[in-house]
Amino acid sequence: MRQIVLDTETTGLNPRTGDRVIEIGCVEIFNRKLTGNNYHRYINPERDSDEAALAVHGLTTEFLSDKPKFHEIAEELRDFINGAEVIIHNAPFDLGFLNHEFQRLKLPDFVSYCSGVIDTLVHAKELHPGKRNSLDALCDRYGISNAHRKLHGALLDSELLADVYLAMTRGQNMLSMDVEVEAAVVGEMLDSVPLGEIIVLKANDEEETRHASVLLGLDKAAKGSCVWRAYAPLPAPDA
Known part of the structure; x- marks a missing residue:
């Protein structure tokens, strides 16, 4: 199964009031393995970012001024995600922006090119009710290092989310949750039974x-x- 972990950065919170997508990051997973075939684009939104949004992603108007506009990358984005299951943290936010960008170009909604959508925020809330389920909180919970994450970035966040998703959905692969204790006990058992004398x-x-x-x-x-x-x-x- 081909899956795409996706994240965006935007100029603000609401596409209906003119906010635009300024960065897209996609990480490909095939049969639960990271392929390294990723997609990343900065986009010129033709407007400034809100101060609050700028504080989150740090992508200035000057930095984005020579980047392609959304209509220049829409086809390659569509081709990259076409037919894949898309994995997003807080999917309504990113999908709202991407659908709006595609509608501006008089194209079918972004989601129409996906085989399905998984919202990892919804999944995390089901697994950990009452807990913090931000991407940073999930990285801490599943032992995934995000020390290099100073500002939000679409590709970096997609890479972190891919690791979180694989950890969150791998299931328990042993009966004991105490790995160190179990490993010690198994080691002692193996040391005490000479090879060729294992009793079944x-x-x-x-x-x-x-x-x-x-x-x-x-x-x-x-x-x-x-x-x-x-x-x-x-x-x-x-x-």
């Missing part, structure tokens, strides 16, 4: 029956066959 204890009939009962409960909760059946198919216990 098979489940007895009672344990097999109890395990099958657990799988049946998971089947009912999933309203179908639970994923564990694919790895260790067992007959359902007698009712």
Whole structure:
């Protein structure tokens, strides 16, 4: 699956009052791997940024004055994201601006070129209700370094968000959350058992029956066959 992590910087907060997109950053993910095939453009908005917005992104009117205008990059942006699932933090904000820019050019809305949209802010609130879920907070929560982030930048924020998204959606890959303790215990076990003398204890009939009962409960909760059946198919216990 091809996914594009996207972020924008803008001159202000409201495209309906004339605010424009001034930077777009996109990071490509294919089958949950970063490809390095990224897209980044600064854009001349043909207007000044609000003071509050300028304090966030630091992109001055002078710096943007020789950059391409949005109509000059619209086609390449459309081609880059076409058919991909787009991942955005607080998607309504960025999509509102991008849809407005495309409408100004009498083109279909930006979202019409995407196969779908994932809002990582919504996902984070579901995973961490009542917690701070800004990009900086999520970087701290998932151990992703953002020490180099002094000002907001569309490409930098997209790169950080890509790492956050992959961390947030990878799932738990071990039964114990205490990695260091588990690693120490496993190491001690391996040290104490000479190679070639590992003992395998098979489940007895009672344990097999109890395990099958657990799988049946998971089947009912999933309203179908639970994923564990694919790895260790067992007959359902007698009712």
